[in-house]
Amino acid sequence: MTLPPQTERPQADSACADAKAGPVEEAAHWHTLMHADDVTDEQRAAFRAWYANPQHADAYQRMDTLWAQLDSVDGNTAQHTVTAVLARQAEEAQKRKRRAKLSTTITGLLVIVGLSAAQFSAGNHSLADVLLSGRLFADYRTAVGEDQVITLSDQTRLHLNTFSSVNIEYSDTERTIHLLQGDIHLDVATDAARPLVVRSGQASARALGTVFSVLDRGEQTEVRVTESEVEVCAADTARPCQRLQAGELTRVRDGDVQLPELIDPGFVHDWSQQLLIVDDQPVLDVVDELSRYHTGIVRIDRKALAGDTVSGVFALNDFAKSLQALEGSVPLSVSRYTPMLTLIGKK
Numbered sequence: 437m438t439l440p441p442q443t444e445r446p447q448a449d450s451a452c453a454d455a456k457a458g459p460v461e462e463a464a465h466w467h468t469l470m471h472a473d474d475v476t477d478e479q480r481a482a483f484r485a486w487y488a489n490p491q492h493a494d495a496y497q498r499m500d501t502l503w504a505q506l507d508s509v510d511g512n513t514a515q516h517t518v519t520a521v522l523a524r525q526a527e528e529a530q531k532r533k534r535r536a537k538l539s540t541t542i543t544g545l546l547v548i549v550g551l552s553a554a555q556f557s558a559g560n561h562s563l564a565d566v567l568l569s570g571r572l573f574a575d576y577r578t579a580v581g582e583d584q585v586i587t588l589s590d591q592t593r594l595h596l597n598t599f600s601s602v603n604i605e606y607s608d609t610e611r612t613i614h615l616l617q618g619d620i621h622l623d624v625a626t627d628a629a630r631p632l633v634v635r636s637g638q639a640s641a642r643a644l645g646t647v648f649s650v651l652d653r654g655e656q657t658e659v660r661v662t663e664s665e666v667e668v669c670a671a672d673t674a675r676p677c678q679r680l681q682a683g684e685l686t687r688v689r690d691g692d693v694q695l696p697e698l699i700d701p702g703f704v705h706d707w708s709q710q711l712l713i714v715d716d717q718p719v720l721d722v723v724d725e726l727s728r729y730h731t732g733i734v735r736i737d738r739k740a741l742a743g744d745t746v747s748g749v750f751a752l753n754d755f756a757k758s759l760q761a762l763e764g765s766v767p768l769s770v771s772r773y774t775p776m777l778t779l780i781g782k783k
Contacts, residue, residue: 462486463495464774574601574616581729581753583707588625592632595621595707598729598752606630615657621649621707635671639688642667648680660685660699668693710752719744719766723780730755730778737781741768744782 466483469475487493578584578596586594588604590611596602600618605611611632613620624632624643632643634650638657641650646664650657659668661680669677673691680686684696702715714722719741727734729752746765750758759770759778767783 462492464777466496573603575603577601578618580731583710590627590630591625593623597621597707615650615652617652619649619651621647623647637671639671639693640669642669656687656689658685658687705752712750712752712758713748714750715747716745717747719746719762719768722746722750722762726750726752726755726758729753732774732776732778734778734780737779740782741780 466486469479470483487496576584576586576594576596578598578600580599582598584596586596588594589606592611594602594613597619600620601616602620603614603616605614607630609630611627611630613622613632613634615634615636620634622632622634622643624646626645634641634643636650636652636657637654638652639650639659641648641659644665644667646666647662648666649660649662651660659666659680661682661684663682665682666680667677668680668686668688669675670688670691670693675691675693678686678693678696680696683699685699686696687694703717703721704713705711706713712722712725720736720738723734723736723741727736732755744766746762748761748765750761752758759768759780762768763770769781769783771779771781773779
């Protein structure tokens with residue numbers, strides 16, 4: 437940011453005049469104010485006076501650099517992304533007779549085009565995550581940190597985890613759940629004439645009268661079986677499928693279904709209680725998982741924390757409390773620059 441020339445010092449903005457606010461908090465305030473459309477000449481003058489302090493200038497420059505790195509999707513990219521999504525989803529909506537929903541969503545997308553990535557980002561999810569997944573058109577979806585349990589028309593119980601979305605397509609011959617994004621857990625109702633299949637971008641999972649979970653991570657889909665069996669196949673390939681038994685999981689990536697392996701008892705999601713239970717697990721894996729439930733942006737010093745492990749029970753729906761628990765177990769350094777930005781490193 438180019439600073440205007442120095443002028444006489446006016447009265448500082450009241451929000452930054454509070455003696456209790458530190459340089460970082462003040463830098464966050466000034467950064468927001470100086471990028472607003474309605475900033476006044478008096479506020480600019482107050483900013484120049486505040487910036488004259490070397491400590492303040494350093495804090496502001498670090499804040500400016502950080503947000504420049506976070507704002508990785510420019511307006512042109514966003515506009516092209518929206519255009520592509522509209523074309524693809526309009527065709528799907530017409531086939532499935534969703535004209536009313538399409539009209540409403542187009543209005544929302546036109547608003548989104550005008551937002552920057554930093555303004556629009558759903559926590560640690562980018563603009564592309566939101567648009568390209570198709571979640572805006574989904575039959576069911578959850579926000580970051582939210583979960584939802586739905587009883588479908590056949591009495592199958594569908595549990596959506598944080599920031600997840602699905603479309604439901606039932607016919608006379610098959611029950612299909614399209615997992616657009618995130619994680620789902622299913623307790624499948626028996627219907628011999630209509631098998632239930634979960635389809636993601638990477639895989640399909642056919643239930644054989646069962647309880648199981650499907651986790652979509654974009655480049656990889658993971659299937660975990662709690663009861664009975666599930667047949668897992670890669671999407672759009674003729675490669676061999678894998679049949680999973682209770683207590684097993686597999687991952688599908690790049691058209692390949694990995695051999696089944698036992699579910700790690702040291703890394704357990706208790707969806708019903710919104711708890712993560714871990715035993716001697718990498719700190720990075722735990723922080724990554726907790727971050728998925730947090731609406732703010734989380735940046736992690738992965739190199740510094742590599743190799744550290746932790747055991748404990750962490751609340752998925754209380755990010756601040758879980759970080760405090762982590763700090764009591766491992767030498768973490770947690771810096772909260774604003775309620776929406778957390779940096780995690782090592783002490």
